[in-house]
Amino acid sequence: MASVNLLVGVSLIYVTFLFAIAFFAERAAAKGRGAWLRSPLVYTLSLSIYCTAWTFYGAVGYAARSGMEFVTIYLGPSLVMIGWWWALRKLVRVGRVQRATSVADLISSRYGKSNLLAIVVTVMAVIGVTPYIALQLQSVTLSLSIFSAPDAGGEVDQAIAAFWVAFGLAIFTVLFGTRNLNANERHDGVVIAIAVEAVVKLIALLAVGIFVVWGIAGGIAPMMERIDASPIGEWDMDRSRWVALTALSAAAFLALPRMFQVMVVENEDERHLQIASWAFPLYLMLMSLFVVPIAVIGLDLMPAGSNPDLFVLTVPLAEGQVGLATLSFLGGFSSATSMVIVATLALSTMVSNHVVMPVWLSARAEGAQVSGDVRNVVIMARRASILMIIGLGYFYYRFSGGGAALAAIGLISFVGVAQFLPAMFGGIFWRGATRWGALAGLVVGFAIWVFCSLLPSFGPGVVLSVGIFENGLLGIGWLRPQALFGIEGIDPTVHAVAWSLVLNTTAFIAVSLVTFPGPLERLQGAQFVNVFDHSTQARGWEAARATSEDLMVMTQRILGADEAQTLFRAEAKRQGLDGSLPEPTQGFLQNLERELAASVGAATAHAMISQLVGGASVSVQDLMAVADESAQILEYSNQLEAKSHELTRTAGKLREANQKLTALSVQKDAFLSQISHELRTPMTSIRSFSEILRDTEGMGQVEKTRYASIIHGEAIRLTRLLDDLLDLSVLENGQVSLRYEAGRLSDLLEQSIVTAQAASTRSMDIRRRHVNEALVLTTDLDRLGQVFINLITNAQKYCDADDPELVISVQQDGDELSVAFRDNGTPIPDAARSVIFEKFARIGDQDGSGAGLGLAICREIMARLGGDITHVPAAQGNTFVVHLPRRAALAAQ
Amino acid sequence: MGKHVLLVEDEVNIIEAIRFLLSREGWQVDTHSDGATAVDTIRAARPDLVVLDHMLPGKSGLDILTELRADPDFQTLPVLMLTARGQARDREQAEKAGVSRFMTKPFSNLEVVTAVRDLVQLAQ
Structure with a gap:
């Protein structure tokens, strides 16, 4: 017979082994070599904490009492895993995106970070799970007592054993559960220890099963015969219980705090779910494979009245298989400890x-001065909580007195945590769910659970009096704990499951419909329900990249695609990540925030960055809407600004145009005034003398001729004036069409001189240097000739020298050809020089036959021909120089 | 009789025409062509009437008139102003400056002769 001491020794070695594994796993993870710790296999095995001592020991007992019904406990989770795509995937995604640390955190976060909800959920969870922890302690001490029972001398004090087990578990959990506080709340050491324990309990159960089938029954066929013969095979299946229990186990699988811990919080990669979706049901199948054979053999072999919950231990012991029994004990120990941890x-x-x-925190705010790192406070709080919870479990175990069947306590616990389900999944799939709805559902479901499931479990007369069982609470008939609303004859478990969940859900939906979610709730609701729309698959190093992508998308919306890409590319290059997105380092984020602040303001930029990076309460989608909005506003204001600039420019142009028009109008008035004067003057003479000729009788022939020739001269003057005006107008408007042709400069000068002399009465000595004139020009010869004639005529008209003389000299100077006309008259005064080329500018009181348009015309012609005309100041005489560009002047032939 | 008229004008043909017209009517006609010296000439000549061109080299007819009217001796001297510019503003300015009669070129010979006669009679 195995002594208890040996068993304790084995247990201690096993625990030491687990400590070591957890320690090395933590160290490997810390050194970054823990990739294998996060494999899909470890994930799947960690899910096996679903299989507690209740399943390890209790399933056999359950089968011995109720036949195949125990399968429902495995069926529910298997269905959840197989159908992971519909519910579990979303739960895991939401949990990861929200960085939920627990069921309470998830629910409170969904309903607008309500701490009231979190507290309610926490209290419910503690109340629901504490009996379960007590159950684990009980199973360990119970199994110990099995070994000690035959050996009267080594009677184990169960209370002391339970205390030491609880103490050991507390130490382990404190050590590996609060070693460090990383943001994602992952515990590599704990997870790997659980995985090892999962393997141990599976091997233990399979070993006992194989021993039972082949060692006792003698093979599969005889085993099947014995099963057929056993009462287990005959019992009918109660459909309502099957449905209720399958649903319950599925609900508990999703809502149990410990399942959330391993399934969501400790999840490294969502793709692990895919593998676990078939691997975990397979594990459950293996766990349940030998349950019925062990139960059947146990019922056959063990004396009547033996506890069927302990068949896994007692059958090998009865057969003298101490080693197997020890393994089985370790399996049960593993199941219990992993669950508790x-x-x-x-x-x-x-x-x-x-x-x-x-x-x-609120205490500190009231003045309690606590210095130091908050992290230390958190860790201390965590450790105190661990001790408190295990302590609660221990005291529950000590004072409940044990006794109740393992499976019963498990089921009660399941019904309790299943109350979280409507609020959890309602929050994930229904945007209309509100905080008050969740609270109402939780409170109603919890109350019904306490009244219909938890309290009655202690039996009539313990907590609830027999009178309440028979007559209802306060004597109200429809408030009987096992026959609510007067509906009797339902199985108590089905009754509790159905009423609690139905009323929970009804209250949740009804209150949600009549209340309105707050803004934060609304945002969170959208983020939870639409989690697949705007959360990138976050895992490992890709999590960082996903954040970079979000940052990129947002930056593009605010700064525009080009600028955003330039910014990100520069940063990627700086980080040495050419070609991919930069890591969202502190420096980069600060830089980005500054850039965004320039566009949307510092506060908004900060909020955007912190929300995106912190994954906090505002969803990416909502932020995008804000960004879009501000981009639109920006664009709109840019447009307005542009329009305003345009208007200012237009106004400026208008003002300028107006000034020009005013100036033009003044010029026009002056010009018209001049024209009027120039036209009226000859017309005055013409009218006056024609009236004299008409009205004067007996006028002499000489006088008549004289006056007629005055009229004639003035008429010619008038005509020439009009011709000049038209000519000038055409030249000024640029409407003149030039006729380029080649001709000799000497010929052109010759013709001009002849024409000018023919029109003049005064003779003038004109000197030329014919050699220099031997040039061929390509220009509008007629127009150039007009300029020459004008200059020669002016010289003839205005030169006041006694012996008027004009020197025409041609010079070819590089690119330029110049023809100078120099007379020996009185120089034009300096004051007048600036106006001689203006219209109607006439110097002095010469005979006035010119209208003062000649030089203006010359200037216009030369401008058209690509040259110019200037008056050169000199002490003696007047020199006008005509410049022609070289391209119009060809070399002499 | 031999009333004395001073003609201040720079256009030779117009001088000839006016001289012909007024001489025929029995006026003694003196001429002056330079605006700058016109006022001195008028002061020296003390004519019964001045025929004044508006646009003169050196000094405009308007300035000459203004200068004359500033002198108490010439405040009532009949001045007939002729202008080729013929704008309404010129007439206003001339009347403000104290012109006796304002006519635009080209003028009717009869009008000029009548105006000169009337102005002199009015002055007496």
């Missing part, structure tokens, strides 16, 4: 985050 971890997170920390 993870459940405690999950509950302590809730208690410390939602109860202890808020209390501590």
Whole structure:
């Protein structure tokens, strides 16, 4: 017979082994070599904390009492895993995106970060799970007592054993559950220890099963015969219980705090779910494979009245297989301890985050001066919570007195945590769910659970009096705990499951419909329900990239595609990540925030960055809407600004045009005034003398001729004036068409001189240098000739020298050909020189036959021909120089 | 009789025409062509009437008139102003400056002769 001491020794070695594994796993993870710790296999095995001592020991007992019904406990989770795509995937995604640390955190976060909800959920979870922890402690001490029972001398004090087990578990959980506080709340050491324990309990159960089938029954066929013969095979299946229990186990699988811990919080990669979706049902199948054979053999072999919950241990012991029994004990020990560790971890997170920390923070705000790192406070709170929860479990175990069947306590616990389900999944799939709806559902479901399931479990007369069972609460008939609303004859478990979940869901929906979600709730609701629309698959190093992508998308919307890409490319280059997105480092984020602040303001930029990076309460989608909006506003204001600039420019142009018009109008008035004067003057003479000729009788012939020739001269003057005006107008408007042709400069000068002399009465000595004139020009010869004639005529008209003389000299100077006309008259005064080329500018009181348009015309012609005409100041005489560009002047032939 | 008229004008043909017209009517006609010295000439000549061109080299007819009217001796001297510009503003300015009669070129010979006669009679 195995002594208890040996068993304790084996247990201690096993625990030491687990400590070592957890320690090395943590160290490997810390050194970055822990990739294998996060494999799909480890993930799947960690899910096996679903299989507690209740399943390890209790399933056989369940089968011995109720036949095949125990399968429902495995069926529910298997269905959830197989159908992971519909519910579990979304739960895991939401949990990861929201960085939910627990069920309480998830629910409170969904409903607008309501700490009230978090506290309610935490309290419910603690109340629901504490009996379960007590159950694990009980199973360990019970199994120990089995070994000691035959050996009267080594009677184990169960209370002391339970205390040491609880103490050991507390130490382990504190050590590996609160070693460090990383943001994602992952515990590599704990997870790997659980995975090892999962393997141990599977091997133990399979070993016992194989021993039973082949060692006792003698093979599969005889085993099947014995099963057929056993009462287990005959019992009918109660459909309502099957449906209710399958649904319950599925609900519990999703809502249990410890399951959330391993399934969501400890999840490294969403793709692990895909593998776990078939691997975990397979694990459950293997766990359940030998349950019925062990139960059947146990019922056959063991004396009547033996506890069927312990067949896994007692059957090998009865057959003298101490080694197998020891393995079986370790399997049960593993099941119990892994559950307690993870459940405690999950509950302590809730208690410390939602109860202890808020209390501590508000206490500090009231003046309690606590210096130092908040992290230390969090860790201390976490450790205190762990001790408190395991302590609660221990005291529950001590004072409930044990006794109740393992499976019963498990089921009660399941019904309790299943109350979280409507609020959890309603929040994930229904945007209309509100905080008050969730609270109402939770409270109603919890109340019904306490009244119909938890309290009655202690039996009539313990907590609830027999009178309440028979007559209802306060004597109200329809408030009987096992026959609510007077509906009797339902199985108590189905009754509790159905009423609690139905009323929970009804209250949740009804209150949600009549209340309105707050803004934060609305945002969170959208983010939860539409989690697949705007969360990138976040895993490992890709999580960082996903954030970079979000940052990129947002930056593009605010700064525009080009600028955003330039910014990101520069940063990627700086980080040495050419060609991919930069890591969202602190420096980069600060830089980005500055850039965005320039566009949307510092506060908005900061909010956007922190929300995107922190993954906090405002969804990416909502932020995008804000960004779009501000981009539109920016664009609109840019457009307005552009329009305003345009208007200013237009106004400026108009003002300028107006000034020009005013100036033009003044010029026009002056010009018209001049024209009027120039036209009226000759017309005055013409009219006056024609009236004299008409009205004067007996006028002499000489006089008549004289006056007639005055009229004639003035008429010619008038005509020439009009011709000049028209000519000038054409030249000024640029409407003149030039006729380029080649001709000799000497010929052109000759003709001009002849024409000018023919029109003049005064003779003038004109000197030329014919050699220089031997040039061929290509220009409008007629127009150039007009300029020459004008200059020669002016010289003839205005030269006041006694012996008027004009020197025409031609010079070819590089690119330029110049023809100078120099007379020996009185120089034009300096004051007048600036106006001689203006219209109607006449110097002095010469005979006035010119209208003062000649030089103006010359200037216009030369401009058209690509040259110019200037008056050169000199002490003696007047020199006008005509410049012609070289391209119009060809070399002499 | 031999009333004395001073003609201040720079256009030779117009001088000839006016001289012909007024001489035939029995006026003694003196001429002056330079605006700058016109006022001195008028002061020296003390004519019964001045025929004044508006646009003169050196000094405009308007300035000459203004200068004359500033002198108490010439405040009532009949001045007939002739202008080729013929704008309404010129007439206003001339009347403000104290012109006796304002006519635009080209003028009717009869009008000029009548105006000169009337102005002199009025002055007496």
